[in-house]
Amino acid sequence: MHEAVNPRRSLPAVTKVLEALGPADLPRPIIVHAIRRKLAKLRKGTGKVDFDSVVQSVAHELEQHRRNRLQILVNATGIVLHTNFGRAPLHPDIAQEIAFAASAYGNVEFDLRDGRRGSRAAYLEHNLAVLCGAESAMVVNNCAAALVLVVSHLAPRDKAVLISRGELVQIGGGFRIGEILATTGAEVQEVGATNQTSLRDYEKAIDAKVGFILTVHRSNFFMEGFVDAPPIEELVNLARRKRIPLVADLGSGALSDFSEFSQTPEPTPQKTIKAGADLVCFSGDKLFGATQAGIIAGRRKLVAALKREPLYRALRCDKLRLLALQSTVDFHLRDLTSQIPAMALLQISKDELRARAAVLFERLRGLPVRITMGRATAKAGGGTLPRSNIPSITIDIVPERGSLEAFAELLRSHGTPVIGYVSGGAVKLDLRTVFPFQDDILVDAIRSACAKMTGDAPAA
Ligand SMILES: *Cc1c(COP(=O)(O)O)cnc(C)c1O
Numbered sequence: 001m002h003e004a005v006n007p008r009r010s011l012p013a014v015t016k017v018l019e020a021l022g023p024a025d026l027p028r029p030i031i032v033h034a035i036r037r038k039l040a041k042l043r044k045g046t047g048k049v050d051f052d053s054v055v056q057s058v059a060h061e062l063e064q065h066r067r068n069r070l071q072i073l074v075n076a077t078g079i080v081l082h083t084n085f086g087r088a089p090l091h092p093d094i095a096q097e098i099a100f101a102a103s104a105y106g107n108v109e110f111d112l113r114d115g116r117r118g119s120r121a122a123y124l125e126h127n128l129a130v131l132c133g134a135e136s137a138m139v140v141n142n143c144a145a146a147l148v149l150v151v152s153h154l155a156p157r158d159k160a161v162l163i164s165r166g167e168l169v170q171i172g173g174g175f176r177i178g179e180i181l182a183t184t185g186a187e188v189q190e191v192g193a194t195n196q197t198s199l200r201d202y203e204k205a206i207d208a209k210v211g212f213i214l215t216v217h218r219s220n221f222f223m224e225g226f227v228d229a230p231p232i233e234e235l236v237n238l239a240r241r242k243r244i245p246l247v248a249d250l251g252s253g254a255l256s257d258f259s260e261f262s263q264t265p266e267p268t269p270q271k272t273i274k275a276g277a278d279l280v281c282f283s284g285d286k287l288f289g290a291t292q293a294g295i296i297a298g299r300r301k302l303v304a305a306l307k308r309e310p311l312y313r314a315l316r317c318d319k320l321r322l323l324a325l326q327s328t329v330d331f332h333l334r335d336l337t338s339q340i341p342a343m344a345l346l347q348i349s350k351d352e353l354r355a356r357a358a359v360l361f362e363r364l365r366g367l368p369v370r371i372t373m374g375r376a377t378a379k380a381g382g383g384t385l386p387r388s389n390i391p392s393i394t395i396d397i398v399p400e401r402g403s404l405e406a407f408a409e410l411l412r413s414h415g416t417p418v419i420g421y422v423s424g425g426a427v428k429l430d431l432r433t434v435f436p437f438q439d440d441i442l443v444d445a446i447r448s449a450c451a452k453m454t455g456d457a458p459a460a
Contacts, residue, residue, distance in 0.1 A: 081382025
């Protein structure tokens with residue numbers, strides 16, 4: 001149907017466009033809103049309006065919008081804890097437990113023994129404390145929230161938090177530890193130099209104003225050369241002498257030192273608590289392998305005081321996340337750490353990946369693309385293990401026609417989007433981060449991308 005309409009008088013009716021669009025996988029008000037917006041734009045313009053192109057343009061806009069919907073995808077980037085992909089995936093058993101609990105009630109804050117209101121997440125907090133070798137533990141929204149809570153309690157108005165200049169980490173996405181601390185109104189008192197901070201630097205800086213010492217793990221970078229900082233034990237002694245708490249932000253939440261993956265050992269909560277830190281905090285969705293959360297562990301009195309802060313109410317987790325954390329903590333306590341997906345992915349052998357790649361090649365024969373097996377270095381990601389070098393296997397695709405970028409985009413537009421990367425003259429799909437049950441999706445996506453490429457794209 002071709003209707004030329006004068007924009008000022010006869011724009012197509014919303015209902016007509018709606019009808020022409022046909023059934024769409026979006027709520028009707030969203031579709032109507034897109035149509036109205038398109039018509040409003042046309043109303044301001046001049047020239048003829050073609051009905052079909054209005055429909056097409058709205059359809060395109062809605063399709064782009066639909067792609068923003070939170071959905072699962074195939075991570076073929078080789079970055080295990082990809083922050084843009086939601087970091088750690090959960091174990092299927094835990095996911096199932098959450099799915100089941102989501103549609104029912106739970107004893108989130110209810111004591112089943114006496115039938116009264118109980119403390120929130122008592123089981124989780126207890127098990128977390130045992131896992132970390134701490135007197136007590138609690139959870140909040142994320143590690144940034146943990147820092148904000150700790151600072152607002154230990155360095156309230158007019159007090160300062162003491163931190164080394166070498167540890168003012170930027171944790172990604174433009175967020176800096178120093179700025180996060182400053183949101184509380186606390187003064188951030190920096191000591192030392194970027195590469196060198198001595199115990200004496202800390203000692204000189206401590207006056208009545210300093211509420212506590214914060215040490216932050218350089219989780220996403222490393223420094224080499226003329227670098228020095230006092231070991232945690234010395235900082236603990238100093239803090240004790242000065243009668244102020246020492247808090248360690250460990251960031252990644254590794255429960256082992258990960259020395260098999262990285263030349264720089266990760267500080268663990270257990271060791272840091274044992275060394276005498278009053279509190280530690282770390283992320284729930286990095287190497288700990290659970291969901292987004294900030295875990296705080298340490299002295300009973302301090303944790304209890306943090307839980308009494310009114311701010312805690314604004315930072316607490318909902319039941320679904322508490323459940324994910326609870327089950328993940330139990331996995332760790334039962335020595336099932338290697339079954340936590342983030343761990344399992346890091347530990348897959350190259351041979352296993354190579355065998356999977358061979359099967360995939362067999363299934364991808366005869367397509368108009370050149371497919372080879374490539375080597376790559378997978379990464380832990382998520383701002384963890386910056387020196388990790390995990391050998392991995394990729395499927396490298398060079399289409400016979402069309403650009404690499406276009407092929408990568410076709411893979412992203414698949415029903416379940418497949419995200420690889422373009423490097424060294426090929427579209428690379430790193431198998432380390434692709435779950436074996438997603439291999440079928442990989443094959444489908446490559447096949448349909450080839451079909452579209454030969455159908456739509458001009459010959460290269
Ligand atoms: C990642 C990280 C944070 C922030 O953790 P979120 O859970 O993402 O808020 C804080 N400190 C360090 C050292 C980190 O590595």
